[in-house]
Amino acid sequence: MAIIDSISEVLHRIRVKLYPNYLTHVEGASIARTDNEASLSIDKVCAALKSRGGFTGNYDDLVEHVKQFFDEAAYQLCDGFAVNTGYFSVHPNVGGTFDKVTEGHDTQKHPITFRFRTLAPLRTLAEHIVVEIEGLADVQGYIDEFTDVTTEAVNETATSGGMFSIAGHKIKIAGEDPEVGVYFVAESDPSVRVKVSGHLAENTASKLIGVIPALSAGKWKVEVKTQYTVGGTFLKESRVIESHFALTV
Numbered sequence: 001m002a003i004i005d006s007i008s009e010v011l012h013r014i015r016v017k018l019y020p021n022y023l024t025h026v027e028g029a030s031i032a033r034t035d036n037e038a039s040l041s042i043d044k045v046c047a048a049l050k051s052r053g054g055f056t057g058n059y060d061d062l063v064e065h066v067k068q069f070f071d072e073a074a075y076q077l078c079d080g081f082a083v084n085t086g087y088f089s090v091h092p093n094v095g096g097t098f099d100k101v102t103e104g105h106d107t108q109k110h111p112i113t114f115r116f117r118t119l120a121p122l123r124t125l126a127e128h129i130v131v132e133i134e135g136l137a138d139v140q141g142y143i144d145e146f147t148d149v150t151t152e153a154v155n156e157t158a159t160s161g162g163m164f165s166i167a168g169h170k171i172k173i174a175g176e177d178p179e180v181g182v183y184f185v186a187e188s189d190p191s192v193r194v195k196v197s198g199h200l201a202e203n204t205a206s207k208l209i210g211v212i213p214a215l216s217a218g219k220w221k222v223e224v225k226t227q228y229t230v231g232g233t234f235l236k237e238s239r240v241i242e243s244h245f246a247l248t249v
Helices: 042-051 059-078 120-126
Strands: 012-020 030-034 088-094 112-118 129-136 142-148 163-169 181-186 193-195 207-211 219-226 239-242
Touching: 030 129, 042 059, 059 088, 142 219, 142 239, 163 219
Parallel strands: 012 129
Antiparallel strands: 012 030, 088 112, 142 163, 163 207, 181 193, 181 219, 219 239
């Protein structure tokens, strides 16, 4: 890992903006969030390796070999093996509890998830990252985290029919407009919008809990439409708050 050998010469920067903290016991404080852009694909990382890292081999071969590596890593994970990449490791995990020794596996009660652990080389790199604060974000509300209760994944997946938990700021569903609510919006076609139906188990300014509707496979963003204000008087027009991330269904 040559990048570790020359750590004194390496300097990374992460640019963040400050958002109001939605946790009640630290009211008035702010939390830092990166300006999220689209995640880098294998193709883009390999392109960066080719142009920045001095890779001299064939780019198409590099992309294909990396994809084959991850395909094989996924195969081994599904066979119960943990995978150590040097920078992080991935571990298969069976959740839930078994009431008795003879109880069989139930996919809903005992969901299979994959957990990531940061290893020493990546933790060492983190110590050499400079964080640049670009001031307060101009927001009327935001979605911070979407937790897929079935997979325990945060800002990654959505399981149709499973429970979700959304943490954020000023996201309470309130108002007389029939359009207020929580929506899943297809990233490929924003005109495809699926509204969460039924009662929200929790509906506060900082947290929403409900059931994920039936969604087709693909990438979906989360949208909150609400007339909520801190003072209790409804906004004349609904505020639309969209997640900065897309979920995989």
